[in-house]
Amino acid sequence: MRLATIRTGDGTRAVRLDGDHYVELGAADVGELLRQPGWRAAASAADGPARRADGLAFAPVVPRPGKIVCVGLNYRAHIKEMGRDLPRYPTLFAKFPEALLGAHDDIELPPESGALDWEAELAVVIGAPVRRAAPEEAAAAIAGFSVLNDVTARDWQFRTPQWLQGKTFEATTPFGPVLVTPDELPGGLAPELELTCLVDGAVMQRADTADLVFSPVELVGYVSSILTLQPGDVIATGTPGGVGHARTPARYLTDGALVDTEIAGIGRLSNRVRTP
Numbered sequence: 001m002r003l004a005t006i007r008t009g010d011g012t013r014a015v016r017l018d019g020d021h022y023v024e025l026g027a028a029d030v031g032e033l034l035r036q037p038g039w040r041a042a043a044s045a046a047d048g049p050a051r052r053a054d055g056l057a058f059a060p061v062v063p064r065p066g067k068i069v070c071v072g073l074n075y076r077a078h079i080k081e082m083g084r085d086l087p088r089y090p091t092l093f094a095k096f097p098e099a100l101l102g103a104h105d106d107i108e109l110p111p112e113s114g115a116l117d118w119e120a121e122l123a124v125v126i127g128a129p130v131r132r133a134a135p136e137e138a139a140a141a142i143a144g145f146s147v148l149n150d151v152t153a154r155d156w157q158f159r160t161p162q163w164l165q166g167k168t169f170e171a172t173t174p175f176g177p178v179l180v181t182p183d184e185l186p187g188g189l190a191p192e193l194e195l196t197c198l199v200d201g202a203v204m205q206r207a208d209t210a211d212l213v214f215s216p217v218e219l220v221g222y223v224s225s226i227l228t229l230q231p232g233d234v235i236a237t238g239t240p241g242g243v244g245h246a247r248t249p250a251r252y253l254t255d256g257a258l259v260d261t262e263i264a265g266i267g268r269l270s271n272r273v274r275t276p
Contacts, residue, residue, distance in 0.1 A: 001043060003144070003179045005029040007057040007102070015051070016043055017178065022056060024048030030179055031062040031232035034127050034143055039231075040181075060100040060175040061146050062125060067233040068095040069223050070121075070150060070167065074238025075211050081241060090214050090222055095150075095168045095236075103177035103267070106274040109255055110169045113153035116253040116273070119239035120197035120261045122209045123148040124216045125179050126233040130224045138220035139189050141229065144179040145216070147269055148236050149197065149261040154245045154252070171276075174261065174269040175234070185265050190215050195240065198260040199253070207240030209263070 002017040003025075014033045015022035025046040027033040036042060072091030073079050079086055101107065109116060127143025151173055157166025182188045187210060197205035214222070219235050244251040253259065255275045262268040 001040075001181045002184070003030050003033070003043060003061070004177055005059040005061055005063055006051070007059050012059050012063065016046065017053070018050070020053050021050040022053055023050050029059065029063050031064060034062075034125070034231035039127065058103040058177045060102055061177065061179050062175070062232045062234060063100065064097040065232050065234045066230050068097065068099075068236065069234070070095060070236040071214065071219060071238040074213050075207055075240040076213055077207065077211055078241035079213070086213055090219060092223070093163045093167055095173060098170045099168045099173040101171055101174045101271065103174060103269045105171070105174065105271060107151055107174065107253070107259060107271045108169070108171035109253065109273050109275045110153060110172070111275070113155055113169070114252070115154040115245065115250070116172070117152045117154050117244045118197050118199060118204060118253065118259055118261075119150035119152055119243055120195050120205050121148045121150050121236045121239050122191065122193070122195060122263060123175065124219065124235040124237060126220070126229045126235075127231055129228055129230055130220065131228040133221045133224040135217055135221060138217045138224065141220055142182060142189060142216060143231070144181040145185065145191055145266060146176060146179050147261055147263045147266050148175045148234070149173060149259060149269060149271070150236055150239060151253070174259075174271045176269060177267045180266050189217055191265075193266065194264040196262050197242065200258055204244070205240055205242035209237075211240070212237055
């Protein structure tokens with residue numbers, strides 16, 4: 001299945017893609033849907049009003065996750081090209097829901113920052129409560145995958161050893177346009193998909209999600225050893241090489257720039273950077 005949260009004149013709606021139409025599922029958004037017992041069967045069987053896919057306004061696929069857990073360096077090729085050893089444990093940090101944007105919303109260029117950077121990522125969306133998950137339990141808890149760009153204010157990120165303040169500026173993080181269940185993707189729970197990020201049409205990042213050091217299942221198991229993951233929670237699995245901060249000279253997003261983030265088989269985010 002392919003699920004999304006769309007905006008309408010009467011609020012948001014959770015929908016399922018059927019051909020060139022999205023069918024309403026009776027929930028306000030995908031997060032609300034995932035909190036329902038038996039959500040997979042309910043989403044498959046729902047037969048609500050249908051809307052043509054053309055011209056729909058997408059909200060973040062889960063508009064207000066209870067948790068957004070992000071992972072630091074997690075692509076083998078990128079780590080090795082930097083001359084570093086592969087990490088023993090994932091590096092974790094967080095975002096808050098206020099950072100999230102829909103698939104075509106404008107990225108807000110914070111006046112406080114002069115170093116806004118792109119980070120294309122595969123996002124894992126949780127579909128069942130899970131705590132201290134064994135691998136099979138972690139696998140069963142994954143509802144599906146989406147696209148996220150962990151847009152980062154580098155000058156704020158590196159003010160202190162703690163990254164949070166640079167990672168969660170409001171209205172900076174596109175997320176969507178859809179959640180795709182693992183059965184629809186090459187590699188299933190370990191997706192093998194091309195990930196790209198373009199800025200003003202130029203390719204800045206290109207990688208294969210099969211190159212992740214810590215797989216989605218491993219990340220769910222690791223994070224759930226710390227706290228209970230709930231339906232609608234999100235794990236952003238890390239970004240490959242090609243970010244602006246690592247270039248010589250460094251390159252950052254400016255007013256009017258267009259950021260396209262795509263994962264083959266899932267979808268594309270296209271977001272213009274705007275000064276508020």
